[in-house]
Amino acid sequence: MGDAGFENIQFKGVPVTWSPSCANTRMYFLNLNFLKFTYDPIAFFDMTEWKAIPDQVNDRAAQIITAGNLVTGRRRTHGVIFGIDTE
Numbered sequence: 622m623g624d625a626g627f628e629n630i631q632f633k634g635v636p637v638t639w640s641p642s643c644a645n646t647r648m649y650f651l652n653l654n655f656l657k658f659t660y661d662p663i664a665f666f667d668m669t670e671w672k673a674i675p676d677q678v679n680d681r682a683a684q685i686i687t688a689g690n691l692v693t694g695r696r697r698t699h700g701v702i703f704g705i706d707t708e
Contacts, residue, residue, distance in 0.1 A: 645707050646703060646705045646706075646707060647701060647702065647703045647705065648702040648703075648705060649699075649700070650699055650700040650702075651699050652699055654698075655693050655694055655695045655698045655699070656691060656693055657691070657692055658690070658691055658692075659689060659690050659691075659692055660687065660689035660690075661689070664686050664688040665687055665688070665689070666685055666686075666687050667686045667687070668683050668684070668685055669683050669684045669685075669686065670683065671683045
């Protein structure tokens with residue numbers, strides 16, 4: 622997990638990280654050895670032309686376009702526990 626400025630608890634040597642985006646009745650398990658980010662090299666952080674912003678004198682904006690996907694080759698190495706009783 623990199624050094625994000627905080628410590629994680631560990632279970633059998635594996636870091637367990639909390640996220641406010643995860644429902645409190647679920648627990649997800651990801652095996653980082655089998656996750657890979659793939660991208661389209663034609664559209665990987667490609668910048669559009671600069672465009673003027675309406676009603677903003679001397680301002681302009683461009684967009685950054687990317688196309689990517691997080692993939693796995695072994696779905697069975699990941700998991701989820703749901704229906705955790707929080708009471």
